[in-house]
Amino acid sequence: MPKFLLDEWIKALQVDINQSEPYAKAAERWEGDFYFIVTPEGSMTEPVIYYVDLWHGKCRDAFLVTDESEKEPVFKMTAPLSVWQKVVTKKLDAIQGLLTRQIKLKGNMAMIMRNVKAAQELVECCTHIETEFPS
Amino acid sequence: MARFIVIHNVAAEEISQDQLVDLAKQVAARLKPGVEWISSWYASEANKLFCDWEAPDEEAIRDTLGEALKVYPIEAVHSVIYINPDWYREQS
Numbered sequence: 001m002p003k004f005l006l007d008e009w010i011k012a013l014q015v016d017i018n019q020s021e022p023y024a025k026a027a028e029r030w031e032g033d034f035y036f037i038v039t040p041e042g043s044m045t046e047p048v049i050y051y052v053d054l055w056h057g058k059c060r061d062a063f064l065v066t067d068e069s070e071k072e073p074v075f076k077m078t079a080p081l082s083v084w085q086k087v088v089t090k091k092l093d094a095i096q097g098l099l100t101r102q103i104k105l106k107g108n109m110a111m112i113m114r115n116v117k118a119a120q121e122l123v124e125c126c127t128h129i130e131t132e133f134p135s
Numbered sequence: 136m137a138r139f140i141v142i143h144n145v146a147a148e149e150i151s152q153d154q155l156v157d158l159a160k161q162v163a164a165r166l167k168p169g170v171e172w173i174s175s176w177y178a179s180e181a182n183k184l185f186c187d188w189e190a191p192d193e194e195a196i197r198d199t200l201g202e203a204l205k206v207y208p209i210e211a212v213h214s215v216i217y218i219n220p221d222w223y224r225e226q227s
Contacts, residue, residue, distance in 0.1 A: 113145075
């Protein structure tokens with residue numbers, strides 16, 4: 001079972017995204033990479049940064065980044081662990097999280113809103129991963 | 136109280152999360168007694184925002200929207216009648 005906050009989890013997500021026909025269809029015109037930043041909570045001491053490169057319905061690359069300056073993605077989404085856990089387990093709608101600033105976004109919000117179906121399918125892929133969350 | 140569907144054009148190419156959330160908060164803060172922003176539905180493929188309002192008249196809604204109109208101009212306002220499917224459900 002992939003552990004959230006480790007590289008194995010984002011690699012598992014990459015595999016799932018690339019197998020998802022609904023995601024491929026919803027994101028066929030999407031061009032843009034992300035940082036998903038998990039800010040420390042509980043036993044975490046440092047933020048965890050996932051880099052995800054999404055391109056025309058596929059995930060070209062996904063890995064854990066140790067230095068935020070390593071990449072300059074178009075979008076950065078930042079939230080504490082508990083919020084990401086709610087998103088990944090579909091207890092919080094990602095768009096609601098963005099519209100209420102529970103998830104902070106750096107980048108063009110209009111572009112995210114126009115591709116809401118792709119965002120929903122991405123979350124759907126997250127739910128396919130049997131995830132072990134840190135306690 | 137009259138009910139309205141307000142359709143906004145949301146074709147703005149670029150907006151930050153803070154701009155968008157702050158606009159929504161400004162609208163919520165401008166609500167006066169008798170004017171209620173009930174819900175909004177965003178149609179991403181059409182770039183339209185459909186908002187359900189209860190207000191005495193259209194002018195009260197425009198007044199509440201204030202600065203938001205500059206970013207998301209109104210395309211149409213329809214005075215509507217609320218219909219609830221519960222009215223037609225058979226009672227057991």
